Amino acid sequence: NAKEQRQLDYLNKIGVKVLFVDGNHENHILLNEYPVSEMYGGKVHKIRENIIHLLRGEVYEINGYKFFAFGGANSTDRISKRG
Numbered sequence: 117n118a119k120e121q122r123q124l125d126y127l128n129k130i131g132v133k134v135l136f137v138d139g140n141h142e143n144h145i146l147l148n149e150y151p152v153s154e155m156y157g158g159k160v161h162k163i164r165e166n167i168i169h170l171l172r173g174e175v176y177e178i179n180g181y182k183f184f185a186f187g188g189a190n191s192t193d194r195i196s197k198r199g
Contacts, residue, residue, distance in 0.1 A: 128164035135168045135178070137185045158185070 127134060138147060147169055150161035158174030170176060170185040177183075 124164055124167060128166045131166060133166045133168070135170055137170050137172065137187065139187070 138144065147161055150163060150169070152159050152171070153162055154160065155162070155168060156170075156176035156178050158176045159171045160174075161169035161171065163169055170183075172185055172187045175182055175184050
């Protein structure tokens with residue numbers, strides 16, 4: 117939506133680099149519409165020049181440190197089948 121786009125534009129404009137791994141409540145459909153490119157030795161979605169979505173299952177090297185991006189935690193708002 118337009119408000120989200122303005123917020124992304126603002127974050128990009130102030131020059132802060134934002135690297136993130138998606139969580140349970142992200143808009144995965146929208147994230148997957150961005151083309152995949154390579155940065156830091158792994159695949160990413162480049163949302164804006166300074167806003168980078170790190171893809172799950174990838175290993176990145178940033179400032180001499182290696183990071184593995186992964187997900188899979190249980191959501192706190194998931195309905196339990198145990199009753």
